[in-house]
Amino acid sequence: MDWLHAVFQKSPETALFLSLAAGYLIGQINFGKFQLGGVGGSLIAAVVVSQVGVQIDNGVKSVMFAVFIYAVGYDSGPQFFNSLNRRTLREIAMAVFLAVTALVTVIVCAKVFGLNKGLAAGLAGGALTQSAIIGTAGDAIARLGLSAAETKALQADVAIAYAVTYVFGSLGAIIVCVNILPKFMGRGLREAAIEAEKSLAGDAAGPAPGQVSVLPSLVGRAYRVMPGGGAGRTVAQIEMAEDDSITVERIRRAGRAVEPRPDVMLDADDIVLVVGRREVMVGATARIGEEVADTDGISVIMQRREGVFAKRGMNRTTIAAVRATVDREMRHGVYLQAISRAGMPLPVLPETRLEHGDVLTFYGSPQDTKRAVDAAGYELPYSNKTDFIYMGVGIVIGLLMGLVVVRVGGIPITLGSGGGCLLAGLVFGWMRGKHPMYGVMPPAASQLLKDFGLAAFVAVVGLNSGLQAVVTVKESGLSLFLLGVFVTLFPLLLTMLFGRYVLRYDNAAVFAGALSGSRSANPAFGGVLEKAGSPVPTAAFAVTYALANVLLTLLGPLVVGLV
Structure with a gap:
């Protein structure tokens, strides 16, 4: 293996991309209905590669985590701030309850079983499948003022505990949300989804992502x-x-x-x-x-055109009221096909209230749709290029906020680079939702930043701490795994009881969406959607997921500070 060690010494980035490639290959392997996923696979692959002997500059880790956590905040920002209203108090309460329950559970386990700060934070990250905790906890550990060796050892423990507990963290959420919750509610997810569809939209439920109606409107x-x-x-x-x-x-x-x-x-x-x-x-x-089928010489090209609703004096006005104020000649030949607010679709119904910043999709001839967007506000030009000015300013502001330290009772409190970039991402994402002309970041670009940023960050952690990881797993692997099972199941089951008897959720499909979102459990939500066969769980999931992405990510520094 000396030749491989020599290669990695000359080109350590080779080890990084080898870990990513091997990790995502491992992550695609099916264990029944469970997959480890690219992030978990990258961590395991990096630990294996690290046994050859390799070190990656910590600056790479910092950059990767900054772009990852900013992208998480950017995507969650609109839903996060929009969720803070009286109509979604139930979802807010569920997400906060699960986060608090999880925090208390981790701290109690750490105190009872003598876990250090690193193992406790990794336990939270893996058992709650919130990979960002690795970064926020590692950043918090680096600010404790410990020696370089102690800091490295604790950060290695974070990655170790995460790797040991992550697998059941994903599997346990699926078991609770897809299997236990429907039995607890006494209703299958499909039956509950059909019931919700009838109460919300009669028999005309909208298609799920990637689907189109065979009977277009x-x-x-x-x-x-x-x-x-x-x-x-x-x-x-x-x-x-x-x-x-x-x-x-x-x-x-x-x-x-x-x-x-x-x-x-x-x-x-x-x-x-x-x-x-x-x-x-x-x-x-x-x-x-x-x-007739003969359309020779009569066909016409129609266009979909997006406009930003910004008409003065019409904010928070219903579609019916807006239509009543527009004369027939102005609205002739134009159809409102879709509405989205901060990236989330809204129903096109007469009673739907339009807000400034909503994106309206008009359908009609090119000249008719142009007239409509000009009357509604202004046209939203299509772009698939990321606004790097907006993104760069956002990350810089986040990193600067992370440098601020406030002492409370002699205890230094700081957001750190992770918390700062997360907060900046939330605000900048929300501003983009309100002013769609600025800050373009196509979904594919955002997804790349999140996937590559987190996977590369985790791989660097694994490469730099893999040798120590093997020793710790041998010493305490089984006990960590069992603690992970408890931390995975206990907050979920307690939140399920809280949601049913305190928050009064009575529809299993909506409830399952809210619960999986509160745990930021994408695999569980995928299972819920599959069983429900309907997009009904999505609305509740979107609110709790946006909150959970923020609340669970902040558990990293909280666990480090409280254990």
């Missing part, structure tokens, strides 16, 4: 005008009869195009292209004529 159809149908009626009469839910976009008469002005009267055998909402178009045959 907006469609185009070509009709041949028939006597007794549309013949003898003007374009305006056809459209107004359906409360402007359809639009005549094209008319072909005897092979010639006729401009579809409101006062144009339709003749028998005219071919008309009508665009509108599907539920209205179904009955259009009786009122216009027979549907």
Whole structure:
């Protein structure tokens, strides 16, 4: 192995990327329905590679963690701040209860079984599957003023305890949310999801991510005008009869195009292209004529255009009220297809209240949609390039906040670089949600920062502390594993009882989404969605997950300070 040691000494980055590649390969291996995942796999692979002898500069670790934790905050910021209202007090209470319960459980276990700060923090990170705790705890340990050797040993213990307890941390959350909770509620997740769909949106539930409806809400159809149908009626009469839910976009008469002005009267055998909402178009045959497949020379290109709602005097106004203030000519040919607020979709219903900063998706001809976005506010240009100015300023501010130390009763309290970047990410992500013109970070770019940043950070920890890790696992591996089982299950089960009997959750699907989010348990949420076969659990999950990403991440320095 001397040759491999020599290679790593000359090019330590080789060891880093080898650990990542091997770790993600290990993470894809199925153990029944469980996968270790890329982060856990990278840690194990790095520990194995470290046995050859390799050291990575700690500056690499700091940079990787900074971009990772900033991206976590950036993505969670809009949902985090939007969740702080009276309508989601139940979800807020659940996320806070689980975080506090988990913190108390870890501290009690550490006191009873004599765990040091590193092992206790790693126990929290692995048993709660909150990988960011590795970073926040390691950063807090580095600020204790210990010797370099003591700091390195404690940071190594964080990684060790995380690796020992992580596997059951993921598996236990799946068991509780997918298996135990439905039995406890006496209702399967699928049945509960169907019940929630009926109460929220009748039989018309929206598609899950990656799915499209086979019956789209907006469609185009070509009709041949028939006597007794549309013949003898003007374009305006056809459209107004359906409360402007359809639009005549094209008319072909005897092979010639006729401009579809409101006062144009339709003749028998005219071919008309009508665009509108599907539920209205179904009955259009009786009122216009027979549907035809021949669309030669009549087809039209439609466009989806996104605009930011910023109309003065209309903030927090319902869609119905906005529509009532816009004259028919302005809204003609334009359909509101979707609404999102800080990245989260909203239902397109008359009673939905629009807020400044909401992104509206309009459907119609290019000139109609351009008119609509200008009237609503301003157009949101499409971009797949990250705004590095915005991102760089955010990370710099976060790192500077992490340098601030406040002494309370002689005890130094600081956010650290991790807490500072997390807070900056939350604020900058929230500001981006309010002002979508600035701070672009496409979802794929954000995901890369989170995946690569965390995996590289964990791999560096494993490479620099792997030799010590093997010794500690041999000495206390079994006891750590059993403690991890307890820390995984106890807060979850206690929170489940709290949610049912105190918060009064009565729908198993919604409850399961909220509980998995409170534990920031993505694998468990995936299992909940699979069993529910519906996006119903997503709303509650989004609120608790955003909170849990912040609250559980902060457990790292809290455990280090309290143990």
